[in-house]
Amino acid sequence: MTGDNHSHDHPHSLLPSDPELRVKTLESLLVEKGLVDPAALETYIQVYSEEVGPMNGARVVARAWSDPEYRQRLLADGTAAIGELGYSGRQGEHLKVVENTPEVHNVVVCTLCSCYPWAVLGLPPAWYKSSAYRARVVREPRAVLREFGLELSDDIEVRVWDSTSEMRYLVLPERPEGSDGLTEEGLAQLVTRDSMIGVSRAVEPGRAGQ
Amino acid sequence: MNGVHDMGGMHGFGPIPIEENEPVFHEDWEARALAMTLALAGWRRWNLDRSRYAREALPPESYLSMSYYERWIAALVDLTVENGLLSREELRQGRPSPDAEPSKPPVTADRVREILARGGPTAREAPSTPRFSVGDSVRTRNIHPAGHTRLPRYARDKWGEVVLYHGAHVFADAHAMGEGEQPQHLYTVRFSARDLWGDQASPRDSVHIDLWEPHLNAR
Numbered sequence: 036m037t038g039d040n041h042s043h044d045h046p047h048s049l050l051p052s053d054p055e056l057r058v059k060t061l062e063s064l065l066v067e068k069g070l071v072d073p074a075a076l077e078t079y080i081q082v083y084s085e086e087v088g089p090m091n092g093a094r095v096v097a098r099a100w101s102d103p104e105y106r107q108r109l110l111a112d113g114t115a116a117i118g119e120l121g122y123s124g125r126q127g128e129h130l131k132v133v134e135n136t137p138e139v140h141n142v143v144v145c146t147l148c149s150c151y152p153w154a155v156l157g158l159p160p161a162w163y164k165s166s167a168y169r170a171r172v173v174r175e176p177r178a179v180l181r182e183f184g185l186e187l188s189d190d191i192e193v194r195v196w197d198s199t200s201e202m203r204y205l206v207l208p209e210r211p212e213g214s215d216g217l218t219e220e221g222l223a224q225l226v227t228r229d230s231m232i233g234v235s236r237a238v239e240p241g242r243a244g245q
Numbered sequence: 246m247n248g249v250h251d252m253g254g255m256h257g258f259g260p261i262p263i264e265e266n267e268p269v270f271h272e273d274w275e276a277r278a279l280a281m282t283l284a285l286a287g288w289r290r291w292n293l294d295r296s297r298y299a300r301e302a303l304p305p306e307s308y309l310s311m312s313y314y315e316r317w318i319a320a321l322v323d324l325t326v327e328n329g330l331l332s333r334e335e336l337r338q339g340r341p342s343p344d345a346e347p348s349k350p351p352v353t354a355d356r357v358r359e360i361l362a363r364g365g366p367t368a369r370e371a372p373s374t375p376r377f378s379v380g381d382s383v384r385t386r387n388i389h390p391a392g393h394t395r396l397p398r399y400a401r402d403k404w405g406e407v408v409l410y411h412g413a414h415v416f417a418d419a420h421a422m423g424e425g426e427q428p429q430h431l432y433t434v435r436f437s438a439r440d441l442w443g444d445q446a447s448p449r450d451s452v453h454i455d456l457w458e459p460h461l462n463a464r
Contacts, residue, residue, distance in 0.1 A: 045303070045304070045319070045323055046322055046323050046325075046326035046327075046331075046333055046336055047318070047319035047320075047322035047323050049322075049333060049336040049337050050322060050336055050339075054272075054274055054278075054312070054314070054315050054318065055272065055273075055274045057318060058274040058277050058278055058281075058318055059274070060339045061281065061318065061321075061322060062277055062281060063339070063340075064331065064335060064336070064339060064340060064341065065281065065285070065331075067340060067341050067347075068331070068335070068341040068345060068347065068348060069347040069348035069349055069350060070285065070288070070325075070330055070331075070348055070350060071281060071284040071285060071350050071352070072284070072350040072352060072353050072354060074353070074354035075280075075284050075350065075352045075353055075354045075356075075357050076277060076280040076281065076284055077280075077354065078354045078357040078358070079279065079280035079283050079284065079357055079361075080276045080277070080279070080280050082357065082358065082361060083269060083276075083279065084269050084270070084276070088269075123362065123364065124361050124362040124363060124364040125360075125361045125362075125363075125364040125365065126364070127364065128364040128365060128366040128367065128368075129366065129367065129368065129411070129414075131409070131433075146251070146252055146253035146397055146399075147250055147251055147252075147253075147297075147301075147395065147397060148250065148297050148300065148301075149313070154364075157269065158269055158279070160264070160267050161262060161264060161267060161271070161313070162261050162262050162263050162264065164313045165258070165261065165262050166252055166255075166258040166309070167258035167259055167260060167261050167262065168261050169252045169253065170252040170253065170254065170255040170256070170258050171258070171261070173253045173254060173399065173441070173452050174253070174254045174399075174441075174442050174446075175445075175446075176438075176450060177447065177450075179261060182260055182261050182263065183261070183263065189447065189449075190449075191449070192449040192450065192451070193438075193447065193449070193450040193451075194435075194450070194451050194452075194453060195438075195450070195451070195452045195453065196452075196453045197253065197397065197400075197452060197453065197454045197455075198455070199395040199396070199397065199454050199455045199456065200367075200395060200411070200414060200417065200431055200455035200456075200457070201365075201366075201367040201414060201415075201417075202411060202431070202433070202455050
């Protein structure tokens with residue numbers, strides 16, 4: 036064996052390889068040793084299952100669409116403007132908002148791991164964490180967007196944001212046609228998670244929920 | 246490190262696995278893996294950059310064959326042993342060593358929301374004046390460290406333009422390796438897609454990457 040190969044030295048190989056069994060064994064060991072509080076585990080799960088998710092980001096976008104001054108503040112200092120709505124903290128400590136326009140389309144990735152703005156979007160979907168997305172969207176963004184059903188004409192500039200630091204990127208999608216009379220709550224219904232990652236557009240009114 | 250985690254530009258992974266109405270967790274154990282990872286971070290024996298490095302350091306065959314949360318849990322187990330929270334014998338036995346004193350968890354349920362709300366900001370006092378300004382042309386260094394780096398392989402030794410300056414931040418490359426925070430100026434650098442990928446890329450397109458000053462050289 037070469038010195039480069041530590042696969043048999045990794046402590047994780049001492050636990051059962053089946054993930055369910057592995058996690059169960061680890062959890063009971065950690066709890067029994069007093070290293071984690073079982074109630075704290077439940078709270079973490081509850082926060083990310085129910086309390087933090089794309090509805091946060093949708094509120095930010097809807098506010099930006101209805102309040103031009105807020106939009107200015109949001110683009111100038113994402114962390115502060117998003118903080119105004121009460122969203123901050125883990126994986127949202129430093130936020131930068133990038134705006135889609137008729138000329139420019141932004142899309143976000145983390146090629147090295149899975150960095151994602153949890154504070155405004157919750158936990159990332161599996162495709163965002165997939166090898167295919169991480170490998171391809173920097174090299175062939177237009178082909179990747181086409182798989183999401185988004186066809187961009189050649190004269191639109193595509194900007195890919197590879198999240199390599201603790202800056203977290205949120206896309207401000209274009210406000211859809213026909214959304215003029217809507218309240219902020221109504222607008223938020225048009226904002227999908229995918230539109231804030233940049234792999235789709237916001238939904239046109241009358242098509243939400245379809 | 247030049248690991249398989251550094252995937253930008255690779256071929257062969259197929260179409261994007263898009264799933265309609267995807268649940269937050271596909272299996273209960275995934276939720277528990279996430280929760281244990283967050284809770285154990287409360288011991289402050291390792292930092293976020295170190296956990297990323299622990300996942301990258303999984304053997305490449307394992308990295309690619311494991312699902313996302315399988316990587317998390319494997320790296321987490323490795324970190325607990327490396328940092329003295331668990332022993333290899335305890336993993337083998339699946340229970341605490343008879344002479345281990347029971348510990349008191351640093352994160353209790355009532356503190357979870359407060360801890361998440363605080364997060365872990367990485368902005369720091371600037372150690373010096375930034376070397377680059379928005380609009381500057383920079384060339385990324387041609388480095389291949391065995392340790393952690395946030396300069397992806399596809400963007401090494403390439404020309405780019407500084408488009409944003411974020412102040413000084415904890416330098417992930419050093420922080421992951423136990424060398425302290427070593428704050429460095431952080432920039433977003435724009436690379437033309439053609440400079441990265443050649444003529445097959447659209448001349449209009451670009452990739453923006455956050456890079457710290459030690460990743461960059463002047464023209």
